[in-house]
Amino acid sequence: MSEQTLISRPALSDGPETENAIGARIRQSRKVKGLNQADLATRLGVSQPTVANWESGVHDPRQLMLAKIAEALDVQLGWLASGERSTAERDKHPTAAYIRRGLFHVPVIRLEDTVLMIDRNGADLHALATDYIPVTSGSNSLFGFFVNDEAMNLAFPGNTLAVVDYNHRVPVSGDVVLLQLPDGQPLLRRWRRDPSRLEPWSSDPAHETLYIDDLTGIIGTVTVSIRFH
CATH class of the missing domain: 2.10.109.10 (Umud Fragment, subunit A)
Known part of the structure; x- marks a missing residue:
């Protein structure tokens, strides 16, 4: 039986995003797992700054990477991917200028x-x-x-x-x-x-x-x- 941790979306107090943002859920799940950013980066085959950018909302990971993150952190993909995109990522979307x-x-x-x-x-x-x-x-x-x-x-x-x-x-x-x-x-x-x-x-x-x-x-x-x- 895996040691999957069920996360009930507790409030976050150590970042600019709420738990509705993807980066905040990555940060929360990583800490529950006892990993630092470099540890998670190694598991995913990316750089530590990439993880830092995800967690700070500079940009959000794509769908395939989200699946890898969910597996590495033992969380459900649906929960990790749900909620709001970061403000920076929303602004990069092709429809952003139209919506505004x-x-x-x-x-x-x-x-x-x-x-x-x-x-x-x-x-x-x-x-x-x-x-x-x-x-x-x-x-x-x-x-x-x-x-x-x-x-x-x-x-x-x-x-x-x-x-x-x-x-x-x-x-x-x-x-x-x-x-x-x-x-x-x-x-x-x-x-x-x-x-x-x-x-x-x-x-x-x-x-x-x-x-x-x-x-x-x-x-x-x-x-x-x-x-x-």
Whole structure:
């Protein structure tokens, strides 16, 4: 019969993490086992600083290594792996930047009203709103509108909402821009440079590219599109 120690998650008092963090459970289990960091490192075939980094939350061990740690410390893998990742490890995750972005309830307005946003102080978006859509974004200068333009149907199929950042008025080549034409009508197109032009994005080749001298009348740049089914 093995000398497996059942750990009931007692409170920790010798580290910055709580028992909900992986590093804290490794440290706790190691001490119960009577090992120092160098002893555990030797059993696992890693360096002592690696163990120290796990326990301090600099980074968390991967799943395969967690299994080896659980075996070396005679604890259950499920318990060792459960709970929160360390703050440093969470920040390294590919989704970390996305999760930290704010959630905004973006006003949805009519296409014809988008031209009012040429003057950013000239319209009350909430007064124009017909609905709202929650969007996670790094910007709060947003509005949305439904696209119904066959010249852009590859990028915006039917019943697609385009979300525009009206503070983003200096697009890079390839951005989809919303602009006001000289006749006052709004137009959604993909902007390309050298030469400066507004391209359709359509399954129908009959739609023409507009070549322009100056990129003026920009209302904003599309940052998100949401298709409804």
